Amino acid sequence: MAEYLTYPFKTMGISQDHNGSYSHTKYSEGKPSDYPVDETGADRGSDWMYASVDLKVMKIYGRGIPEKPNTVWLQTTKKVITPIGFHFVCGRVTHMSDGDLKGLKVGHVFRAKSKMFREGTDGNVTGRHLHMTWGTGKFKDSGWIKNNRGAFVLTTTGSNRKLEKLFFMDPNFTTRIRMSQGLKFKKKPTVRTMYVKKRRVKTKVRASYSVSSKVVGRLKSGTKVKVYVTYGNWCCVGDGRWIHKKYLRNIKEI
Ligand SMILES: [Zn+2]
CATH class of the missing domain: 2.70.70.10 (Glucose Permease (Domain IIA))
Structure with a gap:
């Protein structure tokens, strides 16, 4: 880990x-x-x-x-x-x-x-x-x-x-x-379990926190992921793996 x-x-x-x-x-x-x-x-x-x-x-x-x-x-x-x-x-x-x-x-x-x-x-x-x-x-x-x-x-x-x-x-x-000279540090997060929302298409996993970054994977609806940190609207679900937060929720949809 x-x-x-x-x-x-x-x-x-x-x-x-x-x-x-x-x-x-x-x-x-x-x-x-x-x-x-x-x-x-x-x-x-x-x-x-x-x-x-x-x-x-x-x-x-x-x-x-x-x-x-x-x-x-x-x-x-x-x-x-x-x-x-x-x-x-x-x-x-x-x-x-x-x-x-x-x-x-x-x-x-x-x-x-x-x-x-x-x-x-x-x-x-x-x-x-x-x-x-x-x-x-x-x-x-x-x-x-x-x-x-x-x-x-x-x-x-x-x-x-x-x-x-x-x-x-x-x-x-x-x-x-x-x-602190005004520097703002993010509080250390705790790892959260989330699920890929129900959609007709697979959800893209990107290399970074931007829609212009490379697609590195696609996940099925309901896939369980661990969110380690968020940056803007993006959730980091692993090393070089980011998903837009609108495609994730904390309960599995059936
Ligand atoms: Zn110095």
């Missing part, structure tokens, strides 16, 4: 979103772009970032070199459920201390629900935080590329995305929102 990707801090303390004029516009408005946030947690001491699903360490940069900010690239070990469906997800996280990276090796898998590292100031930044940026797909090339504004943006086999498109909020884990 695929797992839901949820926000990795117990207290959300986003001090700067991707549009943050302090230092992030060179990432989000450059070519290519990514969508980083700075996370400061509860801001009492150093707060932990957790692995909400199994995350594999793909690259470590800057460890032990004061002027190079410590950076770790992480990738999910399998597809996970995001607000935009089933995807591999890859990201990079920066500014944790050398101490938190001691002994960490590329290939290590942080198991779901475990602590990974804390916010820090490595790389000469003011104020403890973690800068993180995420995208769909897998780790690609060196993990980053310098854009036309001089910022090093994430490279993946998919596309860089805003955090709200990749992470759900689990209110049982993230129990406090201290600062």
